[in-house]
Amino acid sequence: xxxxxxxxxxxxxxxxxxxxxxxxxxxxxxxxxxxxxxxxxxxxxxxxxxxxxxxxxxxxxxxxxxxxxxxxxxxxxxxxxxxxxxxxxxxxxxxxxxxxxxxxxxxxxxxxxxxxxxxxxxxxxxxxxxxxxxxxxxxxxxxxxxxxxxxxxxxxxxxxxxxxxxxxxxxxxxxxxxxxxxxxxxxxxxxxxxxxxxxxxxxxxxxxxxxxxxxxxxxxxxxxxxxxxxxxxxxxxxxxxxxxxxxxxxxxxxxxxxxxxxxxxxxxxxxxxxxxxxxxxxxxxxxxxxxxxxxxxxxxxxxxxxxxxxxxxxxxxxxxxxxxxxxxxxxxxxxxxxxxxxxxxxxxxxxxxxxxxxxxxxxxxxxxxxxxxxxxxxxxxxxxxxxxxxxx
Amino acid sequence: xxxxxxxxxxxxxxxxxxxxxxxxxxxxxxxxxxxxxxxxxxxxxxxxxxxxxxxxxxxxxxxxxxxxxxxxxxxxxxxxxxxxxxxxxxxxxxxxxxxxxxxxxxxxxxxxxxxxxxxxxxxxxxxxxxxxxxxxxxxxxxxxxxxxxxxxxxxxxxxxxxxxxxxxxxxxxxxxxxxxxxxxxxxxxxxxxxxxxxxxxxxxxxxxxxxxxxxxxxxxxxxxxxxxxxxxxxxxxxxxxxxxxxxxxxxxxxxxxxxxxxxxxxxxxxxxxxxxxxxxxxxxxxxxxxxxxxxxxxxxxxxxxxxxxxxxxxxxxxxxxxxxxxxxxxxxxxxxxxxxxxxxxxxxxxxxxxxxxxxxxxxxxxxxxxxxxxxxxxxxxxxxxxxxxxxx
Numbered sequence: 001x002x003x004x005x006x007x008x009x010x011x012x013x014x015x016x017x018x019x020x021x022x023x024x025x026x027x028x029x030x031x032x033x034x035x036x037x038x039x040x041x042x043x044x045x046x047x048x049x050x051x052x053x054x055x056x057x058x059x060x061x062x063x064x065x066x067x068x069x070x071x072x073x074x075x076x077x078x079x080x081x082x083x084x085x086x087x088x089x090x091x092x093x094x095x096x097x098x099x100x101x102x103x104x105x106x107x108x109x110x111x112x113x114x115x116x117x118x119x120x121x122x123x124x125x126x127x128x129x130x131x132x133x134x135x136x137x138x139x140x141x142x143x144x145x146x147x148x149x150x151x152x153x154x155x156x157x158x159x160x161x162x163x164x165x166x167x168x169x170x171x172x173x174x175x176x177x178x179x180x181x182x183x184x185x186x187x188x189x190x191x192x193x194x195x196x197x198x199x200x201x202x203x204x205x206x207x208x209x210x211x212x213x214x215x216x217x218x219x220x221x222x223x224x225x226x227x228x229x230x231x232x233x234x235x236x237x238x239x240x241x242x243x244x245x246x247x248x249x250x251x252x253x254x255x256x257x258x259x260x261x262x263x264x265x266x267x268x269x270x271x272x273x274x275x276x277x278x279x280x281x282x283x284x285x286x287x288x289x290x291x292x293x294x295x296x297x298x299x300x301x302x303x304x305x306x307x308x309x310x311x312x313x314x315x316x317x318x319x320x321x322x323x324x325x326x327x328x329x330x331x332x333x334x335x336x337x338x339x340x341x342x343x344x345x346x347x348x349x350x351x352x353x354x355x356x357x358x359x360x361x362x363x364x365x366x367x368x369x370x371x372x373x374x375x376x377x378x379x380x381x382x383x384x385x386x387x388x389x390x391x392x
Numbered sequence: 393x394x395x396x397x398x399x400x401x402x403x404x405x406x407x408x409x410x411x412x413x414x415x416x417x418x419x420x421x422x423x424x425x426x427x428x429x430x431x432x433x434x435x436x437x438x439x440x441x442x443x444x445x446x447x448x449x450x451x452x453x454x455x456x457x458x459x460x461x462x463x464x465x466x467x468x469x470x471x472x473x474x475x476x477x478x479x480x481x482x483x484x485x486x487x488x489x490x491x492x493x494x495x496x497x498x499x500x501x502x503x504x505x506x507x508x509x510x511x512x513x514x515x516x517x518x519x520x521x522x523x524x525x526x527x528x529x530x531x532x533x534x535x536x537x538x539x540x541x542x543x544x545x546x547x548x549x550x551x552x553x554x555x556x557x558x559x560x561x562x563x564x565x566x567x568x569x570x571x572x573x574x575x576x577x578x579x580x581x582x583x584x585x586x587x588x589x590x591x592x593x594x595x596x597x598x599x600x601x602x603x604x605x606x607x608x609x610x611x612x613x614x615x616x617x618x619x620x621x622x623x624x625x626x627x628x629x630x631x632x633x634x635x636x637x638x639x640x641x642x643x644x645x646x647x648x649x650x651x652x653x654x655x656x657x658x659x660x661x662x663x664x665x666x667x668x669x670x671x672x673x674x675x676x677x678x679x680x681x682x683x684x685x686x687x688x689x690x691x692x693x694x695x696x697x698x699x700x701x702x703x704x705x706x707x708x709x710x711x712x713x714x715x716x717x718x719x720x721x722x723x724x725x726x727x728x729x730x731x732x733x734x735x736x737x738x739x740x741x742x743x744x745x746x747x748x749x750x751x752x753x754x755x756x757x758x759x760x761x762x763x764x765x766x767x768x769x770x771x772x773x774x775x776x777x778x779x780x781x782x783x784x
Binding site: 001003011040041051053063066094100105129203270272273 | 393395402442455457492517523653656665667
């Protein structure tokens with residue numbers, strides 16, 4: 001009972017940003033700075049769909065509330081362009097707002113959510129904020145080996161999941177294309193995961209915010225494998241480079257009344273997604289194809305260049321490289337101190353990276369690099385810093 | 393355990409919007425429409441601080457992420473203009489986002505939050521979404537009578553609170569100026585409430601989104617009575633007429649580490665408030681005084697006119713009238729059906745009002761009217777509809 005001055009242990013147990021520890025060093029960078037720790041884009045949004053293109057003259061009342069479930073113009077565009085059913089779609093404050101609303105709807109205290117790791121950092125905190133238990137299963141970084149060893153996707157998935165799914169598990173979180181590994185899950189793997197969910201009556205939380213950024217293989221919607229149980233999260237942030245605008249979507253499975261439950265959860269969290277972001281979203285869906293194609297080509301080019309420069313597998317999608325830096329860590333130090341020391345060595349040369357333990361408890365010897373958060377030339381110089389430190 | 397296809401009973405127990413029941417009738421309004429059910433403004437925001445005034449040319453990177461705790465420009469303006477301590481202030485997605493983050497920080501399952509009623513509708517759902525129990529105490533509509541009966545604010549507050557505060561209570565929610573009653577709490581009443589909170593080690597959640605709209609008496613910050621335990625919620629939505637932009641603030645009491653806990657809670661809900669709304673907020677704080685003064689004068693004029701027309705006390709603040717319509721309800725029907733029938737009679741004449749039971753379980757014979765959500769002329773015609781139905 002967190003009476004003043006106490007807070008809920010669940011919140012206190014979430015780790016604070018590692019960057020508060022590094023902030024002083026980052027502030028001292030005096031040469032060029034390579035901020036490759038944030039998942040963002042260097043590109044300005046598509047011409048004609050900047051937020052400044054929406055005025056009271058063209059959109060009277062655009063500073064006022066719209067409907068909590070979403071602006072009618074955006075829901076119409078989502079139906080037309082992305083095939084979303086307006087009766088099962090909610091517009092949310094980014095995919096973060098959407099997944100948080102889903103967690104609020106289907107997690108009760110003590111329930112477990114199995115998260116395929118390494119994972120988007122916020123998802124474990126979202127589960128814990130909803131009073132659930134986040135159970136991270138190393139998956140994306142071991143999938144190829146498991147497939148080679150076990151022969152079929154069903155067996156590989158079963159081996160990787162092990163005994164993670166138990167009587168308290170309510171949901172399974174899947175993110176493809178994956179942040180941070182760049183892996184794109186294939187049809188057999190998704191079918192195997194859907195079968196597991198069906199066997200255990202689990203919800204599937206599918207995070208598909210990088211769907212447009214698939215460079216090898218093909219992005220497949222998880223909901224096409226298990227439509228009856230899949231919440232699909234998507235966002236304009238990554239797709240169209242408007243992360244600061246806060247607009248995304250949740251598609252809710254066709255369970256009677258379920259859409260309204262998620263709507264209530266979202267409404268009590270932030271009431272609605274920003275009106276202007278929704279207007280921009282509608283226009284981006286209808287006019288942003290060229291921008292998407294240019295971005296996809298540019299992201300793939302720099303992402304593959306960076307992977308080659310670091311001697312890594314080329315990312316199949318997304319905007320990140322997840323780099324095992326164990327060989328460059330001081331073996332005399334515990335992992336967390338060794339990684340912090342390594343991050344500080346990067347910062348001394350202007351390069352800011354994200355520490356791997358944000359992506360799952362077993363990734364304390366990794367770093368994540370976003371290859372789109374600075375212009376390609378800057379990314380090349382930043383990657384060269386990392387290659388140098390790794391002796392590659 | 394809400395496995396597919398089940399959801400958390402806590403969410404399922406929240407009532408859906410009453411407007412879904414009324415939607416068909418509202419859609420059939422064919423004459424003038426008076427949408428006085430929403431808390432919003434008819435005024436466009438201050439010239440020079442429309443969202444369209446912020447461009448990539450003047451604010452490079454404005455479509456990207458900013459810091460989750462708030463844009464540095466806005467935090468600087470909040471410090472300068474509103475006296476907020478940047479080290480204890482968080483920028484949130486409206487006051488809704490802020491109070492939701494506070495609830496996520498200090499409510500554990502089964503904890504109770506005492507809410508002074510009638511109350512802003514979303515707060516009870518926010519408490520319940522955080523797994524807490526919302527305990528509504530009729531207060532604002534009974535305060536004058538209690539003060540007259542008991543002589544002192546301490547005794548009146550004690551009488552009104554009764555035995556509502558128990559061993560599971562963690563917080564007390566206060567909203568002044570009050571939505572929906574228009575009451576503004578005085579210094580003695582706030583001091584009495586602060587004393588109660590201190591006695592029981594409760595957090596105070598102070599919702600002050602209507603602080604600029606005080607027409608009688610003086611708005612007082614609850615934190616000036618109990619700085620050590622008061623979370624202050626505020627928003628640009630109501631103050632500056634940009635509800636659709638989703639930007640507000642939480643000031644956190646000076647408890648070591650507490651700011652970071654609330655930051656974590658907010659970050660896992662929506663990551664950050666929209667960047668462009670924060671830029672607009674900073675400019676509004678620095679240049680919006682004339683607009684505020686004009687709005688305050690206009691709101692007071694129409695609000696007091698409406699109260700006079702309906703034979704009610706003039707609102708001391710806020711943008712609402714809370715009207716007891718019991719005399720016009722069909723006594724043969726249960727309260728909820730009688731109120732729905734009354735709302736439908738209003739809708740037949742174009743007038744949309746909010747049902748009282750959203751403001752607390754004992755207000756099923758009230759309606760709420762927002763006197764700023766349409767231009768004054770339209771509000772006058774809408775109020776005339778209500779006066780006619782009430783025979784006033």
